[in-house]
Amino acid sequence: MNTPAASEPRAAADRTQLCVGLGERSYDIVIGPGLLAEAGARIAALRPGARVGIVTDHNVADRHLGTVETALRAAGLSPTPVLVAPGEKSKCFAVFEEVVDALLAARIERGDLVLALGGGVVGDLAGFAAAALRRGVDFVQAPTSLLAQVDSSVGGKTGINSRHGKNLVGAFHQPILVLADTGALDTLPLREFRSGYAEVAKYGLIDNAPFFAWLERKWQAVFGGGPERIEAIATSCASKAAVVSRDEKETGDRALLNLGHTFGHALEAGAGFSQRLLHGEAVAIGMAQAFRFSAAQGLCAEGDAARVEAHLRSVGLPTRIADIPGTLPDTDGLMALIGQDKKVSRGALTFILARGIGQSYIARDVDPSQVRAFLEVERQSR
Numbered sequence: 001m002n003t004p005a006a007s008e009p010r011a012a013a014d015r016t017q018l019c020v021g022l023g024e025r026s027y028d029i030v031i032g033p034g035l036l037a038e039a040g041a042r043i044a045a046l047r048p049g050a051r052v053g054i055v056t057d058h059n060v061a062d063r064h065l066g067t068v069e070t071a072l073r074a075a076g077l078s079p080t081p082v083l084v085a086p087g088e089k090s091k092c093f094a095v096f097e098e099v100v101d102a103l104l105a106a107r108i109e110r111g112d113l114v115l116a117l118g119g120g121v122v123g124d125l126a127g128f129a130a131a132a133l134r135r136g137v138d139f140v141q142a143p144t145s146l147l148a149q150v151d152s153s154v155g156g157k158t159g160i161n162s163r164h165g166k167n168l169v170g171a172f173h174q175p176i177l178v179l180a181d182t183g184a185l186d187t188l189p190l191r192e193f194r195s196g197y198a199e200v201a202k203y204g205l206i207d208n209a210p211f212f213a214w215l216e217r218k219w220q221a222v223f224g225g226g227p228e229r230i231e232a233i234a235t236s237c238a239s240k241a242a243v244v245s246r247d248e249k250e251t252g253d254r255a256l257l258n259l260g261h262t263f264g265h266a267l268e269a270g271a272g273f274s275q276r277l278l279h280g281e282a283v284a285i286g287m288a289q290a291f292r293f294s295a296a297q298g299l300c301a302e303g304d305a306a307r308v309e310a311h312l313r314s315v316g317l318p319t320r321i322a323d324i325p326g327t328l329p330d331t332d333g334l335m336a337l338i339g340q341d342k343k344v345s346r347g348a349l350t351f352i353l354a355r356g357i358g359q360s361y362i363a364r365d366v367d368p369s370q371v372r373a374f375l376e377v378e379r380q381s382r
């Protein structure tokens with residue numbers, strides 16, 4: 001993950017702009033305050049006169065839909081809102097059907113647009129609807145959660161969950177534009193901000209030890225909303241844009257972005273995709289586990305695993321299975337969920353492990369009996 005993004009971040013006034021380089025499917029990520037009010041002009045510049053199906057959830061609609069609708073109308077676009085219930089449970093077949101149906105009823109045609117206005121749930125769901133609608137219409141991401149601004153709005157992974165596990169049905173479908181209005185984060189609840197922060201820390205842990213050290217020093221300012229927040233978002237997006245430009249469909253090192261997700265997705269599914277465990281919280285536990293597992297295998301120093309856990313705990317994130325309220329499947333149940341991970345190949349497990357902070361790597365053919373034994377210990381530890 002060390003090659004630069006297709007373009008390095010450029011800052012103009014209070015905007016940072018990057019490009020995800022994917023040939024004719026390249027697109028810009030624009031980061032800064034006030035971008036929702038500019039959505040109309042920026043989208044009309046790409047698709048003048050389009051109808052726009054705005055997929056959003058009730059929480060985001062209450063706070064930000066009016067701004068976006070006004071902006072789109074002022075730019076000569078025709079918006080139709082499509083509202084879903086907030087939360088992970090909306091990433092399901094039933095809600096997917098409702099969204100597609102509403103977009104068809106709104107006569108969103110090829111040449112029109114879907115706009116995902118919300119967090120990662122809305123982005124994944126709306127993006128998948130756009131990928132399927134009339135065999136593919138364009139879509140724009142307007143991420144309003146920290147997690148969506150640093151991760152899910154970039155890279156084109158879209159989809160829904162199945163009873164067999166997380167994100168098991170979906171498509172790669174890139175947006176044509178990402179508008180990350182950092183002002184929208186002012187209305188985001190603290191627990192959701194923390195959850196998104198786990199994915200920010202992930203970029204440091206993957207291959208950018210100086211960024212992780214910077215976060216250890218500056219996390220309070222990132223939470224506080226100063227310029228450090230925008231810097232953390234831009235650094236995260238630059239990391240993601242670089243790897244997606246190189247490996248759009250995860251045939252190689254894009255899998256590094258899955259650090260913490262093999263354990264984390266199993267825990268999320270085990271908790272029933274409920275408010276008991278948010279995605280970023282599951283990733284925080286999963287990253288701490290990936291480092292503890294790596295240390296237990298003698299791959300990385302115990303001190304690195306302890307440092308990862310200490311930082312995640314200092315911002316208030318969970319790091320242990322015991323931090324999850326309520327009951328979870330037993331170890332065999334968790335192993336069955338891990339067995340459905342999309343990185344599994346001919347039954348062999350792949351994990352993202354670490355030789356140290358910023359030294360993550362893709363470990364193929366990990367011995368399931370060692371994972372099982374590790375989980376048995378983890379389930380008892382506090």
Ligand SMILES: NC(=O)c1ccc[n+]([C@@H]2O[C@H](COP(=O)([O-])OP(=O)(O)OC[C@H]3O[C@@H](n4cnc5c(N)ncnc54)[C@H](O)[C@@H]3O)[C@@H](O)[C@H]2O)c1
Pocket residue numbers: 057058059060063086087088091118119120121122124144145146147148151152153154155156157158167184185186187188189192195196279280
């Ligand atoms: N496609 C990808 O590459 C990718 C990457 C990471 C995560 N994801 C997915 O993203 C999802 C998690 O995303 P999330 O953490 O954004 O969850 P989310 O979409 O559920 O949003 C979090 C909560 O915050 C609310 N919210 C969002 N923006 C708000 C705002 N500005 N003000 C007030 N409330 C606001 C939402 O209504 C929701 O209740 C998971 O499904 C995860 O699998 C996808």
Ligand SMILES: O=C(O)C(=O)C[C@@H](O)[C@H](O)[C@H](O)COP(=O)(O)O
Pocket residue numbers: 151155157166167199250254255257258261342
């Ligand atoms: O973009 C990617 O690639 C990622 O892995 C980013 C992850 O943070 C994200 O949660 C993603 O949705 C997980 O992908 P999956 O392929 O494991 O479902």
Ligand SMILES: [Zn+2]
Pocket residue numbers: 151199261279283
């Ligand atoms: Zn994730």
